[in-house]
Amino acid sequence: MMTGRTAAALMITAVSLQAQGDTPRTEPARASVYVALAADQRTAIAKDRLTLMLDGAPQDIVTCAGGPHPLNVIALLDFSSTMHFHGAPPGFVMIDYGSERMFDKLLRGLPRIMQPADRIRFASFARGLVIGPETGPDQKAILNAFRAVHQEGGPSPLWDALIRSIDTLEAAAGRRVIIVFTDARATGNDHRFADVLARLIRSDVAVYALGLPDSPQAQVIAEGRNETLRRLAEESGGTFVLADASRGKRPPKLPGDMGKWLFESVGAIVEDARQQSRIDFTPAVPDGVHTVTVRLDGSEIGTRTRRHLIVQGRQ
């Protein structure tokens, strides 16, 4: 199986070639990145406390705007057959991670955790790949939007769904976020994992992934499954949360537990994305793909941002 590292190397090469093939221009355009800071550092960070580096070289920061930012979210849900039948833990209690009941608490709680300017779409993949309409924090509209994309099983074109979701968010306003809930057993894809990484680098969408542990009765551990989700989150400045790691105890077993875990996890993600700081800067590097590092008071500890950025905007 191809490792995430190998895929990333291939992807960066591909993106570099594409970026360098464009016509060089004269003036560097302004660029921006979002950075997540520790909770006690989120408000009113002076720009001179931050260092933003591309390929290790400090860049000229123009402004730094703390949160809250309005969000534009796609909640991408895996309704493939393996989610509806995610193995049977000891005692043969089958968990249907694709049932509407699993999402009940989340759907009813979303209006409380959304701000008036926030927008959300539901999207899903299984037999089909469906992206629903945008809606605000309205209870009825959220329920209807969810039901419009609910599916009862099929394959798992996860990579195709992520690329379609990134494309959909391309023109959206606000902080662009994909929250994907999946067991990451990707099947039936036209695109590859490396294609998703490459597409992420060309966008400013953050991927937050909610994953599931292997079912206890699996004879063969599905190696690398959740590693792909972790790579996507790390690349884009999001986070990866595995169900059994979320509370430091055994994975949620019952639909009610799982629903609560989902709601709490999405709530944490929304808060994280909303409160990130946006750094605008003038890149002093050649066109191409560059690694991004952000330091607060000289340290990378407590900062999280996207891994790579394409500079391609000399005007």
Add this chain to the structure above:
Amino acid sequence: MVYHGAMPPRPRFHCVTTTILISLGVVAAQQPPAFRSGVQTVSIFATVRSADGRLVPDLTRDDFTVLDNGKRQEIAVFRKDVVPITVAMLLDMSGSVEREVTGVRSAAQAFVDRLWAGDRMRIGTFGIEIALSPRLTGDHAYLRHVLAEEIWPGGPTPLWQAIDAAMTSLTAEGGRRVILLFTDGYNTGSPFTQGIPDVGLPAIERRVDREGFMIYVVGLPSTMRMGGNMPMNAEMKWLSVDSGGGFYEVRKGDDPAETMGRIADELHHQYSIGFQPQILDGKAHKIDVKVTRPGPGMKVRTRRAYIASPIS
């Protein structure tokens, strides 16, 4: 590896005739581009091996005799050059073969490596899900990625549904259409394949006869059934033999990749034969193909039936 190619005809044929009479009006026989358009031509792909199992590549049109329900037919089309193949490879991911997944991936990879220019393939899996890669392609890199990224073991064995879905995915394709299966061969169905037609073996047999799919089966040892090594399901053997394909049983110590090489080699050295049936009665007709060249133990494998449907 045990090859089961030279099996006597089973008594399925009469049953098929009866069944097909009920469900008529279907599809004209498969017509690859080499066959004349506008004329009903029945295409046959023939594998010929010598007594010692080697492929025999140098036969001519005159070395073959084709019988349609016992009556000799004039061979209208004959080719022995390489005709590209169109393959749907199906990998059984059910719990009973879960421990074999590494070997299955390697063997599938070996087949990808042996695709020639012009060949196209898609890869599918069946277990909890039935999934088919959307791209039908000869792009080795893409196919390798599917094998690296989309193989997830576990679940039941919706075998017939998976074969049916694979056939449907090739319906629009011409030429030689091959379903290549890695499986331990026991259908269990699945409660998790919503939206996919719930078919059984008879429906698959009908499609083989009507649409000319070739079925190749690589039989894997089951690790979950009684004794851990039940023999392969006989239904899969018959299905593959009747279609003109082949059945290979992998046993302990065998290298499945070697088996895949053998199948790829065979598919690239088959004879394309066509004849124009004189009676288009909508019924199932029995096909017999014989090699008349003198020599001991020459064995021919082809599809064993077709439906003589008029072109609509």
